[in-house]
Amino acid sequence: MSRTVTLVLVDPAGRPLGALPPYEVPTPWWQEVDEVVQGALVEVAVLRLLRGQSDQPGVGGAVTYLAEVAEPPAPPLRPVDADLTPHPLRAPYAEPGGPAATVAWATAALDELGRPAKEVAQRRTWNLSAIWRLDGPHGPVWLKQVPGFFRHEATVLRRLGAITPGLVPTLLAADDHGRMLLDHVPGEDRYGAEAAERDAIAADQHALQVGALPLADDLVAAGVPDLRGVALARWIRAALAQHDAEAVLSGLEARLARARECGVPDTLVHGDLHPGNVRSDGKRRVIIDWGDSFVGHPAFDILTLTSGLPPDASDALTAAWCARWRAAVSGCDPERVVELLRPVAAVRSAAVYAAFLAGIEPSERVYHEADVPRWLARAAILLGRG
Structure with missing residues (x-):
């Protein structure tokens, strides 16, 4: 295609x-x-x-x-109708002059680091990020700019790099406009990873989350979204207020209260821990793309990581996740909390996409419009209300 x-x-x-x-x-x-x-x-x-x-x-x-374009091309261009009206939700990198300003920031930052860039290539742009690859004599570096609702990613990478070096990309520089310079991670994104590799990813994430337990309040103070307990319910309800979601929202707070009673502590959550957000060269794994991260319940990550696996493989990975948390936190009940939060995870996914739709300009909403009803339907099935 x-x-x-x-x-x-x-x-x-x-x-x-x-x-x-x-x-x-x-x-x-x-x-x-x-x-x-x-x-x-x-x-x-x-x-x-x-x-x-x-x-x-x-x-x-x-x-x-x-x-x-910096200079109009020589061949005549054909006339075309296009809506170029300004929009308040437009990302800075989607405006004329925006990419040039971001690349200029990046090249200046690399010069200060003694890693000058000789070649710049634009790789991606949409409502969730703009990405360039910068190559120079000291190896490639990735330039990423994100919208306001993802700007805590740099904070997360900075804190995690201090406590779990090697498990997340190395942050070389960042600013207040959502720009980040990330050191190159060798390998490939692990889309389609089989169960054994996903279990290794789950073990990496467990180590990271245990290490982040003392940082929860500090991360929230630094701008990472606080979606612990009732705060998650409030955020979900606000995000889905303009959608037909009441059928899956009934009893949400009570379910979250029962989950809290299970004793698995809140910590840093990746928020989108599918294998494609893990990069590996066969020697080490690095968990990338932390824009969806928040402080909340770690079960949301294992529920994402096991999605799409056959039931027996999913059950085995979930059992291993539960064993790790039972060993880490005496007296907790991870098996019960996974089942309690399984439908909440689907509702949360619907709310994530609803928040994207509310935070981006209309022409970009085509990427996400089908996701809200899809996840609401999934939640209804899991709750027995479909």
Whole structure:
């Protein structure tokens, strides 16, 4: 599956110039823009999605992006209608001049670190992040910029790097605008990892979460979302207030109260611990992408990590997770808490996507609109209310 890409061009001041002829891009994922940049007739910085048409939103089909050029291309551009109206929820990196400002910050920071960048390549842009790879004589570095609701990621990486070095990416620099420089992690993202590898990931995350137990209040004070107990219920209800969710919200607070009685302590939660958010070269594993992290119940991570596995494999990994927590915390009941929080995890996922929809501009909502009803339906089934 591929994409048919159209680039609508603007100059650095945001003045529209016209559109390049459509061209094919082999990689289907809309947020991946490295091949979009490579296939353009001129040097461009992709700013944001304008529209997309596909049977599966976010994958394949015909996609139109807004892109910035320093100089108008020589060939005549075709006229095109595009909504370039400013929007208050637009990410800074999606505005003309935004990518250039971010890359300038990164190259200056690398110069100060004695790791000058010689090549810069844009790799991804969408409502959750913009990513570039910067290469130089001291090896590659990754530049990441995130929207406001993910800006605590740098705080998390800084604190975890101090207590569990090697388990998370090395943070080289960060600022107050959601920009981060991350040292390269060799290997590949572990999408499709089998049960044995997922169990090893769970063991890594357990060690990290036990190490983070004393940091919970400090992390919250530093801006990491506090979703412990009743705070989680309040956040879920607020996020889903504009959605038809009452059927799965009834009894939420009571269920969370029973979960707290099980004695597994709150700690740092990754929030999206699927294998694709783990990178490995076969020698070590590194847990990446901490933007969804929060302080809350660690069971949410094992419920994500076991998703999609056959029941016997999922049960075995969950049993191993329970054994680790029983060994770490005397008298706790991890088996009961997993079953109590299983439907809450689905409700929380619906709330996460609802929060994305509320925090991003309309043209980007196509990525997430189907996820809220999907997770609400899943929660209803788990609660026996579907």
